[in-house]
Amino acid sequence: MNHTTRIATPAPDQAGLAALEAQVARDLDVLNLPPNNWVPPMRRDGVRVLDAVVVGAGMNGIAAAGSLIFKGMPNIAVLEAAGPGQEGPWCTTARMDTLRSPKTLPGPCFGIPSLTFRAWYVANFGEESWEALYKIFNRTWQDYLGWLQRVLKLPLTHFSRVTKISPADGLLRLTVEQPDGTRTLLARRVVMATGRAGAGGLDLPDFVDRALFPDLAALAPQPIDFEALRGRSIGLIGGGASAFDNAATALERGAARADLYVRRAVLPQVNKGRGSTGPHFHHGWDAIPVAEKWTLNVYLYDQQAPVPHETVHRALRQPGFHIHLATPTHAARREGDEVVISVGGGNPREVRHDYLIVATGFAVNPAHVPELAEFAPDIARWIDVIGDVPPGLRRAEIENFPYLGPGFELQPRDADAPPELRHIHLVNYGAHVSHGGIASDIPGVVVAGERVADAVLRSLFVEDFSAIRQALVEYDEPELLGTPFYVPKAGASD
Numbered sequence: 001m002n003h004t005t006r007i008a009t010p011a012p013d014q015a016g017l018a019a020l021e022a023q024v025a026r027d028l029d030v031l032n033l034p035p036n037n038w039v040p041p042m043r044r045d046g047v048r049v050l051d052a053v054v055v056g057a058g059m060n061g062i063a064a065a066g067s068l069i070f071k072g073m074p075n076i077a078v079l080e081a082a083g084p085g086q087e088g089p090w091c092t093t094a095r096m097d098t099l100r101s102p103k104t105l106p107g108p109c110f111g112i113p114s115l116t117f118r119a120w121y122v123a124n125f126g127e128e129s130w131e132a133l134y135k136i137f138n139r140t141w142q143d144y145l146g147w148l149q150r151v152l153k154l155p156l157t158h159f160s161r162v163t164k165i166s167p168a169d170g171l172l173r174l175t176v177e178q179p180d181g182t183r184t185l186l187a188r189r190v191v192m193a194t195g196r197a198g199a200g201g202l203d204l205p206d207f208v209d210r211a212l213f214p215d216l217a218a219l220a221p222q223p224i225d226f227e228a229l230r231g232r233s234i235g236l237i238g239g240g241a242s243a244f245d246n247a248a249t250a251l252e253r254g255a256a257r258a259d260l261y262v263r264r265a266v267l268p269q270v271n272k273g274r275g276s277t278g279p280h281f282h283h284g285w286d287a288i289p290v291a292e293k294w295t296l297n298v299y300l301y302d303q304q305a306p307v308p309h310e311t312v313h314r315a316l317r318q319p320g321f322h323i324h325l326a327t328p329t330h331a332a333r334r335e336g337d338e339v340v341i342s343v344g345g346g347n348p349r350e351v352r353h354d355y356l357i358v359a360t361g362f363a364v365n366p367a368h369v370p371e372l373a374e375f376a377p378d379i380a381r382w383i384d385v386i387g388d389v390p391p392g393l394r395r396a397e398i399e400n401f402p403y404l405g406p407g408f409e410l411q412p413r414d415a416d417a418p419p420e421l422r423h424i425h426l427v428n429y430g431a432h433v434s435h436g437g438i439a440s441d442i443p444g445v446v447v448a449g450e451r452v453a454d455a456v457l458r459s460l461f462v463e464d465f466s467a468i469r470q471a472l473v474e475y476d477e478p479e480l481l482g483t484p485f486y487v488p489k490a491g492a493s494d
């Protein structure tokens with residue numbers, strides 16, 4: 001059996017899941033979680049201000065929101081543009097059979113065994129099924145994340161897209177589009193857990209004619225009607241996992257052929273991303289000097305991630321799959337109902353297809369994040385801080401990553417930036433250069449959630465310090481009541 005063949009997953013065991021949920025409740029009780037809310041309430045114009053809004057309810061939003069609650073900051077809202085079960089790419093635009101990650105990753109579990117993916121999987125499907133599981137199916141992972149949202153009792157509202165964040169006299173005003181209209185919210189902090197495309201959208205190379213969209217082309221992370229591609233010939237630009245998965249999906253659904261045009265002569269062989277995970281990278285990355293961090297990022301960028309071997313085998317099983325290495329694309333344009341692509345080094349040639357899928361990944365640039373438009377000119381980027389970089393170490397693709405503070409907070413480009421800018425924490429792909437993979441990939445998700453919640457805690461504690469100190473002065477639970485040493489407070493009646 002090849003590794004990615006779907007094995008029948010047994011029906012979920014409701015009793016097993018109920019037992020696990022009882023265990024979760026016990027574990028939280030034993031750990032005294034969540035603690036009481038310690039943040040002094042704040043009102044503006046008669047309305048209670050939220051202490052934080054988490055934008056996005058994928059795994060990073062879950063980890064951030066859970067960590068905030070577990071640190072005594074429950075006055076938060078989690079806003080998610082998609083509907084339940086549709087958060088993130090897993091069941092929408094991710095077209096692989098299984099996750100790349102090993103099944104043993106604990107997931108956003110906050111260090112609590114009963115909240116791990118494994119505990120959830122075994123409770124649902126049993127030990128035997130766990131042993132037989134090779135890698136995690138996308139839907140299974142999505143179901144686990146949905147379960148976490150529920151057992152953590154996250155204050156989550158679906159179908160709520162944050163369209164704008166504005167400074168509001170020390171607070172942040174969020175404009176939120178919901179099915180029944182637009183509303184605004186005031187928050188003290190915002191955590192943007194908006195995923196891979198959340199820091200600048202999708203990468204569409206200049207040489208691809210925009211007139212091809214939407215009928216003759218799509219970007220790989222967009223919805224694609226594969227039924228409409230039956231019997232058609234597809235050209236794909238890109239040599240990463242997504243190009244292979246989209247080609248395989250199209251062919252499995254009846255496309256006649258899929259041709260991948262890949263600039264590299266040799267595909268990346270080693271997953272340096274996997275090699276740069278673990279406690280040392282997760283906790284140490286942000287501590288290394290700026291120059292070292294830059295050269296590390298350049299190294300990882302140049303290496304690129306290889307296509308998982310399962311994905312390569314999946315594509316190779318399809319007779320219509322064709323890959324053209326050392327074949328850069330120079331232009332893609334429409335001619336009638338056809339896509340004409342100019343490919344190849346030296347003497348480019350023209351090839352024709354019925355449809356084009358551009359699989360060139362995600363872009364990062366604060367200027368292209370719609371929610372942050374009001375702040376964009378004031379956001380410090382890596383190009384602003386690295387100074388003179390030797391020409392061999394310049395990479396346009398990573399220069400525009402935002403330069404983030406130790407708690408993922410945006411940093412001002414200059415002294416004129418609105419102070420509220422530092423109250424926006426970017427826990428998405430845009431954090432990669434500053435913090436490494438912890439806000440991008442599953443292995444570091446708990447570290448990212450903890451880190452951003454710690455940062456919010458520390459900054460609210462400092463901001464509210466005089467009120468917190470006053471509450472301490474007024475705190476008067478008599479410890480020695482009932483002992484011979486009890487001294488009633490002056491004015492007390494007993």
Ligand SMILES: Cc1cc2nc3c(=O)[nH]c(=O)nc-3n(C[C@H](O)[C@H](O)[C@H](O)COP(=O)(O)OP(=O)(O)OC[C@H]3O[C@@H](n4cnc5c(N)ncnc54)[C@H](O)[C@@H]3O)c2cc1C
Pocket residue numbers: 055056057058059060061079080081082086087088089090093094095098099100101160161162163193194195196198242371427428429439440441442443
């Ligand atoms: C195809 C694909 C496969 C991947 N496979 C793996 C893998 O195997 N292993 C691994 O470790 N990593 C993998 N990753 C990387 C990473 O784990 C995923 O991208 C993961 O989804 C990141 O989680 P997240 O919470 O940051 O973002 P997402 O899961 O993308 O969640 C972000 C959420 O924010 C919401 N949102 C965005 N903007 C707004 C807004 N303005 N208002 C409200 N809501 C908003 C979105 O609807 C979305 O639900 C993969 C990524 C992709 C794209």
